[in-house]
Amino acid sequence: MTRIDAKFSALKDDGKKAFVAYIMAGDPSVETSLELMKGLPGAGVDVIELGLPFTDPMADGPTIQEAGQRALAGGMTLDKTLDMVREFRKDDAETPIVLMGYYNPIYSRGVSRFLNEAKEAGIDGLIIVDLPPEEDDELCIPAQKAGLNFIRLATPTTDDKRLPKVLENTSGFVYYVSITGITGAAAAEAQEVAPEVKRIKSQTDLPVIVGFGIRTPESAESIAGIADGCVVGSAIVGELASGRKVEDVLAFVKTLSDGAHRA
Amino acid sequence: MNELVNSFMTGPDEKGRFGDFGGRFVSETLMPLILELEEQYEHAKTDQSFWDEMDFLWKHYVGRPSPLYFAERLTERLGGAKVYMKRDELNHTGAHKINNVLGQIILARRMGKSRIIAETGAGQHGVATATVCAKFGLKCVVYMGAHDVERQQPNVFRMKLLGAEVVPVTSGRGTLKDAMNDALRDWVTNVRDTFYCIGTVAGPHPYPAMVRDFQSIIGKEVREQMHEAEGRLPDTIIAAIGGGSNAMGLFYPFLDDKEVAIIGVEAGGKGVNAKMEHCASLTGGRPGVLHGNRTYLLQDDDGQILEGFSISAGLDYPGIGPEHSWLHDVGRAQYVSITDKEALEAFQLCCETEGIIPALEPSHALAHVTKIAPDLPEDHIICMNMCGRGDKDIFTVAKALGRDIS
Ligand SMILES: Cc1ncc(COP(=O)(O)O)c(C=O)c1O
Numbered sequence: 001m002t003r004i005d006a007k008f009s010a011l012k013d014d015g016k017k018a019f020v021a022y023i024m025a026g027d028p029s030v031e032t033s034l035e036l037m038k039g040l041p042g043a044g045v046d047v048i049e050l051g052l053p054f055t056d057p058m059a060d061g062p063t064i065q066e067a068g069q070r071a072l073a074g075g076m077t078l079d080k081t082l083d084m085v086r087e088f089r090k091d092d093a094e095t096p097i098v099l100m101g102y103y104n105p106i107y108s109r110g111v112s113r114f115l116n117e118a119k120e121a122g123i124d125g126l127i128i129v130d131l132p133p134e135e136d137d138e139l140c141i142p143a144q145k146a147g148l149n150f151i152r153l154a155t156p157t158t159d160d161k162r163l164p165k166v167l168e169n170t171s172g173f174v175y176y177v178s179i180t181g182i183t184g185a186a187a188a189e190a191q192e193v194a195p196e197v198k199r200i201k202s203q204t205d206l207p208v209i210v211g212f213g214i215r216t217p218e219s220a221e222s223i224a225g226i227a228d229g230c231v232v233g234s235a236i237v238g239e240l241a242s243g244r245k246v247e248d249v250l251a252f253v254k255t256l257s258d259g260a261h262r263a
Numbered sequence: 264m265n266e267l268v269n270s271f272m273t274g275p276d277e278k279g280r281f282g283d284f285g286g287r288f289v290s291e292t293l294m295p296l297i298l299e300l301e302e303q304y305e306h307a308k309t310d311q312s313f314w315d316e317m318d319f320l321w322k323h324y325v326g327r328p329s330p331l332y333f334a335e336r337l338t339e340r341l342g343g344a345k346v347y348m349k350r351d352e353l354n355h356t357g358a359h360k361i362n363n364v365l366g367q368i369i370l371a372r373r374m375g376k377s378r379i380i381a382e383t384g385a386g387q388h389g390v391a392t393a394t395v396c397a398k399f400g401l402k403c404v405v406y407m408g409a410h411d412v413e414r415q416q417p418n419v420f421r422m423k424l425l426g427a428e429v430v431p432v433t434s435g436r437g438t439l440k441d442a443m444n445d446a447l448r449d450w451v452t453n454v455r456d457t458f459y460c461i462g463t464v465a466g467p468h469p470y471p472a473m474v475r476d477f478q479s480i481i482g483k484e485v486r487e488q489m490h491e492a493e494g495r496l497p498d499t500i501i502a503a504i505g506g507g508s509n510a511m512g513l514f515y516p517f518l519d520d521k522e523v524a525i526i527g528v529e530a531g532g533k534g535v536n537a538k539m540e541h542c543a544s545l546t547g548g549r550p551g552v553l554h555g556n557r558t559y560l561l562q563d564d565d566g567q568i569l570e571g572f573s574i575s576a577g578l579d580y581p582g583i584g585p586e587h588s589w590l591h592d593v594g595r596a597q598y599v600s601i602t603d604k605e606a607l608e609a610f611q612l613c614c615e616t617e618g619i620i621p622a623l624e625p626s627h628a629l630a631h632v633t634k635i636a637p638d639l640p641e642d643h644i645i646c647m648n649m650c651g652r653g654d655k656d657i658f659t660v661a662k663a664l665g666r667d668i669s
Binding site: 054055056057058059061062065069072077078102103104105106107108109129130131132133134135152153154155156157158159162166177180181182185 | 278286287288289290291292293294295296434435440441444447448451452453454551552553554555557560562564565566567568
């Protein structure tokens, strides 16, 4: 059982929805993003998605693209990202951390070495956007063997025929991408997403978390209401980018998590 | 060379791999789309009416077959091997790119797609795509790095004349790889009506195989034409490599003719060294995953992708088609690099000796010919792929030669 599994089981016992927050490691600096990360659990965040910067984030909209570029320009690396996690773990042994990014930095490090380092640093799960089930041998299977969750995206184009394949080697939770599009694009309406979540839940016992396009406490509440929780990324990253102080960004995060937890 | 391999023409496997290279490294949203594309392509490939339509348009719209031309004065000047040029620069729109575009657009029409997107660097693939879309009345959107939009104004205007929308890409550093990222982002967003027409043998499976198959008309024609001209196969075939489509097109039909030496020429920019001011993925990069496939890439120690550098906008790509990576590793083809300076010299030599203004891309292939031909015997036959004409490059060349023609 990973920290992710434990968290979802505790939320279930409490009858609560999960609030997942995405931030980019190293944006705009290690210090600032670490300060933000450390504040997330206190702002009601149940699971942290930590973005690993990459030069070519094909599934991301401008907000997260630019965050990654700022991080890279500031000298962010895979090692420094793992160090951030180690630092975070010094005072927080419970909040699950999911590393989210693209495959090449991991492939470049070497899969088995990466998995050892990630596990040791305190990472619990991986979301790797450019590894569909067809490439499960690359990282998904080795990650599960190493005791890390591999969280898969399901999307509106994942039809019933394909869904079992997508769910097959998924663990931790299923991330339902509510729109066809990139991060930060317009949100889907809860009533449109609801049947899709139901469709996925009919084929898996894993929690289904919905993301992409959620920017306000209201939509966090309505989306979390029809799923097991929701993810907010671009809206938080955008707040930080607009020059807000970390404490103000955390206050904003609190309004989002309150929204999700009301559901 | 790997003697255990019986045929070099059987790839890719069902996972879209050429050895360890290739594959389908895309987001889940796109995965069903590329599976559908694969299915439709596999079907079209064995459908005679598909190829009949291609053949008709290749002949009457593109102007195929392109000539195989004996470069007599160049051969004399070099004083060694006989040099032939495959004249794909005479195609409609001035390069080999249209061979592939035609195939993909016919497929898109069969699939009922009404909106075509493409990425372009120098603008040649963008122009070819805009051209075929105009011919069929399809909506066309071309993603082009903002930096390339600046340096390739004539092609931008051409695309607009042809009715395409040209989107300058400012994400990342505004070059070809960023244009490809934005095209993929568009596709992820517009999954129902949009067909992504990729311009080279890269991207997720089935693109590398499909684009290769469409470009293979080049090598097939060379086989026949060389038989007519010389009664035998060439000894050496040479092509320039950006993503590698004109090269795969020439090489593929010769892969199992072990007596034919195959040479791919990458852009060496200012020189293939630690400064990384080049685009030689095979000679100066290492394997990684980008744009849907595993292949050799220019990248730093942390797996971040580097920008290439080349005087030729069409070679300015940090990756290379996965089949080339495989041919490189198994030793069936040899890959070398040519610097900007060497390419410019070959460009001028070609103008002066043959009355052909080549594009800067094939000038790289020609530069390598000028290096090896003098030391080869007179009965050695080299065929290089003259895959594009140089009209688009005269401003770049003038600037590099220090002449003002504005
Ligand atoms: C004339 C010409 N040759 C070569 C290339 C490089 O592409 P590829 O390596 O796919 O043939 C381009 C690309 O724009 C081109 O315009």
